[in-house]
């Protein structure tokens with residue numbers, strides 16, 4: 334069992350601009366280890382930008398990100414410990430399912446014997462074992478999502494970051510995805526997942542509402558639902574958005 | 588409806604400034620190159636060395652040669668007071684080697700003596716020999732000039748030494764003796780062209796394939812996943828090198844076998860190894876250029892447009908088909924930054940001149956330099972740019 338740190342991810346005063354557009358504004362966020370954490374917000378909220386900064390793919394304009402209490406984004410240690418499933422299809426269409434999983438495993442220097450066993454286990458988990466020799470180019474969208482998940486966790490990351498993993502996935506498979514997330518947390522992997530489909534995130538331990546690059550609320554789904562007197566998380570999000578807009582208007586008037 | 592589809596295409600391409608610029612720039616560049624390549628006839632540089640009393644009628648000979656088409660008489664760096672035959676021949680070879688002249692006509696002291704002795708007399712032709720077209724032009728021009736001169740010659744001798752040799756006019760045609768610095772009379776045009784093809788093809792295909800496959804990796808998002816894995820950018824590039832090596836090697840083997848089968852001269856194992864080394868260097872340059880092209884391109888349109896921009900100038904300006912020496916100075920300067928120019932020089936040094944590989948060290952160094960500079964540039968861009 335790995336030693337728990339207080340915060341697996343601490344973000345302080347993070348800002349990012351693209352040209353004239355302020356995408357993230359002085360964002361503060363702390364995420365504990367050992368849970369499924371939901372990064373929720375509508376399209377364009379800045380979720381992907383935030384994740385790309387955490388992955389070290391883009392540099393922030395200001396602020397700080399610390400992983401596992403000591404590593405910077407993009408450092409070799411952080412890269413080893415994180416698994417990443419981007420928003421777009423990012424597997425090799427010309428390779429088979431198994432070949433894709435093996436390839437990404439090798440990128441993380443996994444030893445062959447271990448890798449082959451792990452690949453079998455993972456493909457079993459995402460229920461793709463029977464298609465393992467099919468080219469990814471011949472798979473459906475939902476299957477490609479599962480291949481992507483498999484390639485992101487083949488190297489047993491301590492933290493798995495999933496950007497809209499369930500986008501375009503049918504409701505039945507979506508439920509399965511969330512079951513798998515729960516199982517993974519149980520076996521010691523922490524998960525950060527983004528989604529614009531807010532109601533599915535009720536299965537997260539903690540969530541944050543993001544809008545226009547700012548934090549609206551943070552807490553457990555139950556806390557947020559009860560504080561906004563909502564019976565589902567989406568309604569809570571809408572309420573949070575409304576009350577924030579109201580506050581801003583009041584501020585502007587006074 | 589069609590007109591909306593047309594409008595959509597116009598909007599999309601029109602807004603992509605760089606694609607638009609390529610679209611307009613590439614035809615302009617290509618037309619200029621075609622014009623220069625075709626409009627400028629190849630000019631053969633002919634030098635003349637005379638010693639002794641031969642000078643007296645050599646000037647008429649020179650005038651006659653200079654009158655022929657596509658011949659330029661060049662002055663040589665051989666001191667007039669040098670009379671040692673061995674030294675003169677050595678200097679002549681030097682001048683040919685540095686391409687100061689393509690052909691040098693040497694009329695030595697003996698020529699006139701032989702004429703007086705009623706022998707035909709030898710004119711020595713020193714020929715650089717690697718450029719069959721230039722050699723052919725020069726030889727036919729010189730033959731024509733000598734025909735013209737043959738009629739004039741008895742008079743010449745009569746006028747200049749009337750008392751001494753009036754009764755011994757020698758009307759035998761002079762004989763030319765050809766000395767090839769490289770190759771022989773048997774070199775054909777194909778022998779000149781063929782050696783450039785192995786590195787050319789490998790460069791061309793590696794460039795295209797790497798441009799497109801790297802662009803695809805960027806667009807697919809798989810490159811991003813490599814960058815977040817504990818893999819360095821250098822390792823990614825080395826992976827590309829290894830992958831393309833196989834295909835470039837196969838391709839080179841096919842072209843090379845074919846070339847060896849077609850050329851009229853024999854090629855030994857050492858030369859094949861030398862060719863392989865140059866081909867590998869060109870593969871690396873092609874690969875690096877391909878990666879660079881897909882790196883600076885923002886989309887597939889732009890990436891594809893790089894292909895003619897990189898390939899076409901090299902076909903025209905790399906001494907591949909048209910002799911770069913005949914191009915205007917400006918275009919000659921443009922040929923230096925083109926990798927293929929150096930590969931072609933090295934290939935001809937090895938195959939046509941029969942030189943060992945190390946003598947092409949400036950070319951090898953330049954080609955290696957291209958790859959290293961582009962690689963460093965890529966790593967630099969990578970630091971400042973996300974995918």
Ligand SMILES: Nc1ncnc2c1ncn2[C@@H]1O[C@H](COP(=O)(O)OP(=O)(O)O)[C@@H](O)[C@H]1O
Pocket residue numbers: 351352354356374375376377378379380381382383
């Ligand atoms: N490379 C970029 N250049 C310019 N603007 C960008 C870039 N990436 C994202 N944006 C903008 O940033 C905002 C947030 O995008 P993103 O982080 O993808 O949102 P989300 O993932 O929450 O849907 C959007 O308005 C988007 O247009």
Ligand SMILES: [Mg+2]
Pocket residue numbers: 380381382420496497
């Ligand atoms: Mg997104």
